[in-house]
Amino acid sequence: DTYVIIMAGGVGTRFWPFSRTDFPKQFHDVLGTGRTLLQQTVDRFDGVCPIENIYIVTSQEYKELIKQQIPELTDDQILLEPHRRNTAPCIAYACYKIAARNPNANVVVAPADHIILKEEVFKDTIKVALGATRNEDILITLGIQPTRPDTGYGYIQYIPDKLTVKKVKSFTEKPHLELALQFLDSGDFVWNAGIFVWNVNAFKKALAQFQPDIAEIFQGGVEHYYLDSEDSFIQRAYQHCGSISIDNGIMEKAENVHVVLASFGWSDLGTWKSMYEVSEKDENLNVTDGNMILHNTTNSIIKTPKDKLVVVNGLDGFIVAEFDGVLLICKKDDEQKVKEFVAQAKELD
Ligand code: GDD
Numbered sequence: 415d416t417y418v419i420i421m422a423g424g425v426g427t428r429f430w431p432f433s434r435t436d437f438p439k440q441f442h443d444v445l446g447t448g449r450t451l452l453q454q455t456v457d458r459f460d461g462v463c464p465i466e467n468i469y470i471v472t473s474q475e476y477k478e479l480i481k482q483q484i485p486e487l488t489d490d491q492i493l494l495e496p497h498r499r500n501t502a503p504c505i506a507y508a509c510y511k512i513a514a515r516n517p518n519a520n521v522v523v524a525p526a527d528h529i530i531l532k533e534e535v536f537k538d539t540i541k542v543a544l545g546a547t548r549n550e551d552i553l554i555t556l557g558i559q560p561t562r563p564d565t566g567y568g569y570i571q572y573i574p575d576k577l578t579v580k581k582v583k584s585f586t587e588k589p590h591l592e593l594a595l596q597f598l599d600s601g602d603f604v605w606n607a608g609i610f611v612w613n614v615n616a617f618k619k620a621l622a623q624f625q626p627d628i629a630e631i632f633q634g635g636v637e638h639y640y641l642d643s644e645d646s647f648i649q650r651a652y653q654h655c656g657s658i659s660i661d662n663g664i665m666e667k668a669e670n671v672h673v674v675l676a677s678f679g680w681s682d683l684g685t686w687k688s689m690y691e692v693s694e695k696d697e698n699l700n701v702t703d704g705n706m707i708l709h710n711t712t713n714s715i716i717k718t719p720k721d722k723l724v725v726v727n728g729l730d731g732f733i734v735a736e737f738d739g740v741l742l743i744c745k746k747d748d749e750q751k752v753k754e755f756v757a758q759a760k761e762l763d
């Protein structure tokens with residue numbers, strides 16, 4: 415059977431002030447489609463597996479947001495983490511829980527904050543990967559054709575044969591710029607989409623081999639799960655668990671990693687610019703959402719509360735974004751500074 419794990423516990427700081435610790439971007443309707451990124455992620459798996467096989471892993475503080483946005487899920491399908499420990503423990507929690515329900519489960523792991531424009535192509539790609547992991551203990555990731563030397567992604571080098579499921583030679587998480595440029599030049603690298611497919615046994619083996627401490631914690635949990643409550647077990651587990659991403663913790667190290675090349679209109683929406691790239695623009699190439707009068711304004715993102723009239727004159731290439739008491743006005747090209755602004759704003763808090 416197929417199960418889906420949606421990771422929805424990140425805070426997405428580069429997308430500030432929209433993405434906030436108490437309301438991260440996955441809970442926003444970023445593109446103005448009427449569905450939030452999390453809701454779109456759940457919708458995307460319609461037809462891949464039944465809704466009762468979907469699990470969302472998130473921080474305890476987002477429990478109510480998840481219940482409001484995805485009322486179809488039972489409490490048992492919302493896995494609450496008491497602390498942020500990055501994605502390796504998040505996936506371990508869910509995979510062990512699913513394995514207790516079905517020891518041969520085939521799993522798709524997906525972030526809650528991406529957009530995918532071509533849903534049918536996405537489903538076909540996922541089905542190819544699921545077909546390969548059903549009987550083989552391999553770790554599959556989806557690869558996206560890179561368009562720029564972005565240092566915010568993982569880079570995958572694959573063996574360029576004709577197979578749809580290609581063997582991976584190397585996986586490099588978030589390289590520095592020179593390395594990213596080399597990767598881009600060489601041609602046989604793709605970006606890691608951050609969407610993974612495997613059966614729970616393959617995952618457990620990889621975890622035991624490369625993150626034995628985490629494996630031990632969760633393995634023990636399954637053995638004693640029902641003696642104790644899941645809640646108190648998780649409280650204790652997360653106290654002892656180290657913090658590491660799945661990319662650094664397993665994907666860079668494992669030798670049975672494979673990639674399925676994908677082109678389904680993917681965007682990670684990590685930053686304002688990536689949101690700008692995929693959004694609909696007006697005749698002056700502005701992306702707007704709100705109540706506004708624009709003069710002489712071009713190539714900008716203006717996203718402001720509907721109950722405030724905003725008048726802008728003479729901006730080119732700017733971000734003007736207001737949410738919940740914070741207004742950001744920043745050159746689009748300076749968007750990498752947003753992380754610094756968040757840190758400074760926290761100090762004022
Ligand atoms: N439950 C839970 N707990 N979820 C988390 C946690 C956590 O501690 N930390 C992050 N997440 C969620 C985020 O909300 C997001 O949906 C997903 O896990 C990935 O985390 P990010 O923090 O967004 O990772 P990234 O974007 O820096 O890098 C990953 O994604 C890239 C593609 O977007 C890596 O997999 C890269 O290799 C990849 O290229």
Ligand code: MG
Nearest residue numbers: 525527682684
């Ligand atoms: Mg991300």
